[in-house]
Amino acid sequence: MPMTHDLSREDCSRLLTAGVAGRVAIGTPTGPHIIPVNYAVDGEPGHESVLLRTTAYSLLGTYGRDAQACFEVDQFDYERKRGWSVVVRGRATFVDDHEELREIARTWQPRPWAEGQRNLVVRIPWTEVTGRQLGGGWDPWEHLPVRRTA
Amino acid sequence: MPMTHDLSREDCSRLLTAGVAGRVAIGTPTGPHIIPVNYAVDGEPGHESVLLRTTAYSLLGTYGRDAQACFEVDQFDYERKRGWSVVVRGRATFVDDHEELREIARTWQPRPWAEGQRNLVVRIPWTEVTGRQLGGGWDPWEHLPVRRTA
Numbered sequence: 181m182p183m184t185h186d187l188s189r190e191d192c193s194r195l196l197t198a199g200v201a202g203r204v205a206i207g208t209p210t211g212p213h214i215i216p217v218n219y220a221v222d223g224e225p226g227h228e229s230v231l232l233r234t235t236a237y238s239l240l241g242t243y244g245r246d247a248q249a250c251f252e253v254d255q256f257d258y259e260r261k262r263g264w265s266v267v268v269r270g271r272a273t274f275v276d277d278h279e280e281l282r283e284i285a286r287t288w289q290p291r292p293w294a295e296g297q298r299n300l301v302v303r304i305p306w307t308e309v310t311g312r313q314l315g316g317g318w319d320p321w322e323h324l325p326v327r328r329t330a
Numbered sequence: 331m332p333m334t335h336d337l338s339r340e341d342c343s344r345l346l347t348a349g350v351a352g353r354v355a356i357g358t359p360t361g362p363h364i365i366p367v368n369y370a371v372d373g374e375p376g377h378e379s380v381l382l383r384t385t386a387y388s389l390l391g392t393y394g395r396d397a398q399a400c401f402e403v404d405q406f407d408y409e410r411k412r413g414w415s416v417v418v419r420g421r422a423t424f425v426d427d428h429e430e431l432r433e434i435a436r437t438w439q440p441r442p443w444a445e446g447q448r449n450l451v452v453r454i455p456w457t458e459v460t461g462r463q464l465g466g467g468w469d470p471w472e473h474l475p476v477r478r479t480a
Contacts, residue, residue, distance in 0.1 A: 214355045
């Protein structure tokens, strides 16, 4: 049975920065929801945050402002029973500043995969970053399905 | 930009039943957590639930009893920018009945990938099942990374 071990913050950061799709969890009056999302990573080392795009009438738009949120990325190799996951937790805020929104629009590539206007930008700071690797003797970085190239 | 559409409950059921790994979200006093998990599907059509194994001292063991939980599986094709996700929501319970635990131990294969004793079985009923597909003209079923064979 494979062993698990914690990933360093550096490894977590590398994996988070390389990814393009993850899941965010948000609390609602009827319990937590998990929402698959495209994302980008923003900010200097040590002060990073996850950026998500959504709409004002979505679950995230309705319950995400100034709320504790959890964001997760992972990858599992089903045949070899190995994988990794990284979780970010922090207080989500909505980006309201026009200058900041312009800068995000300029630098965040690629666009969300799904159609529709997603004008609301949600920021989740990396207040808590944890990661785990399942199975030893391999480097998660070498087996990423895609890497952000920007 | 790819279109999204809702998956039928039948499609959701098919995808949930085929999978082996997903993520559960649970509320805690410091906000929601997302936890990657192995899982199984249990129960007759229309009365299914997701079964998870955990430990008494885990987040799920601490905050999951009789709590609203959210469970998610997904698959994304990064190159083609298409994918699907299925979300189950319901009130999690701990399976305490010895007969039921024996039956679950007998039928649930494969075992969790990670090492360690996971004696606590958590059941999340499919009270709410929703699914979305991103990108048309393809069948998620034909592109599963693995299918449960049991």
